[in-house]
Amino acid sequence: xxxxxxxxxxxxxxxxxxxxxxxxxxxxxxxxxxxxxxxxxxxxxxxxxxxxxxxxxxxxxxxxxxxxxxxxxxxxxxxxxxxxxxxxxxxxxxxxxxxxxxxxxxxxxxxxxxxxxxxxxxxxxxxxxxxxxxxxxxxxxxxxxxxxxxxxxxxxxxxxxxxxxxxxxxxxx
Numbered sequence: 001x002x003x004x005x006x007x008x009x010x011x012x013x014x015x016x017x018x019x020x021x022x023x024x025x026x027x028x029x030x031x032x033x034x035x036x037x038x039x040x041x042x043x044x045x046x047x048x049x050x051x052x053x054x055x056x057x058x059x060x061x062x063x064x065x066x067x068x069x070x071x072x073x074x075x076x077x078x079x080x081x082x083x084x085x086x087x088x089x090x091x092x093x094x095x096x097x098x099x100x101x102x103x104x105x106x107x108x109x110x111x112x113x114x115x116x117x118x119x120x121x122x123x124x125x126x127x128x129x130x131x132x133x134x135x136x137x138x139x140x141x142x143x144x145x146x147x148x149x150x151x152x153x154x155x156x157x158x159x160x161x162x163x164x165x166x167x168x169x170x171x172x173x
Contacts, residue, residue, distance in 0.1 A: 001038075001039050001040070001095065001096070001097065001098060002039070002040045002041065002042075002095075002096040002097075002098060002100075003031065003034070003039060003040070003041040003042075003093060003094070003095055003096070004041070004042050004043075004044055004093070004094045004096070004103075005027065005031070005041070005042070005043045005044065005091060005092075005093050005118070006044050006046060006057065006061075006086070006087040006091060006092040006093070006094065007024070007043070007044070007045065007046065007087060007091035007092075008045065008046050008047055008087060008088045008089075008091075009045045009047050010047055011088050011089060013089055013090065013091060014089055016089075016090065017115045017117075018075050018090050018108040018115055018117065019090060019091070019108075019117070020115075020117050020119070021117055021118075021119030021120070022091060022117070022118060022119060023119075026119070027118065027119065027122065028043070030119075030122045030123060030126060031043075031122070033126055034122065034125065034126055034129065037126075037129040037130070038129075039125070039129070044087075046087045046088070049087075054086060054087055054088075055083065057086075057087070058076065058082075058083035058086040058087075059083075060094075060102055060103060061086070061092060061094055061103055061106045062083075062106065063102055063103065064103060064104050064105050064106060065106070065109070068105070068111075069111075070109045070110060070111040070112075070116075071109060071110040071111075072106060072108075072109045072110070074110070075090060075108050075109055075110060075115070076090050076092065090108065091118065092106060092107070092108075092118075093106070093107040093108075093118040093121065093122070094106055095107070107121045150162065
């Protein structure tokens with residue numbers, strides 16, 4: 001997972017529900033804790049960006065909203081002017097899959113009548129990833145088992161399929 005925080009360094013975010021809990025130092029601290037758990041991140045200052053560059057990024061950021069069924073138009077703008085606050089008065093957090101080119105999620109957004117802020121998402125992600133080490137340890141144990149089985153298969157002779165593929169196939173059935 002990769003995170004990009006989009007903000008303008010010269011504009012103080014106004015007291016809007018979308019900006020609740022938005023303290024850059026506290027956000028950086030949470031991001032650093034997430035980095036220790038394997039999440040990469042960057043902070044992008046849009047101070048020198050043109051309006052067109054920011055609009056293009058906004059259009060990329062709203063891609064996941066149709067699939068995930070939440071609203072961002074009035075979070076980052078208004079009914080008449082979509083996205084004019086994006087990255088300026090309302091900082092944005094874009095969530096990417098590890099190697100993905102386009103975001104799979106954007107924060108803040110409105111889902112089911114409530115606003116999910118950047119801070120709320122990051123703290124929830126941190127809690128989730130702190131619980132995940134058991135899962136990661138299980139994956140590592142499974143990977144070690146697959147490697148051991150590959151070595152045994154080499155002694156037996158070629159089967160034509162790697163053990164990992166056999167395990168994946170077995171999980172599908």
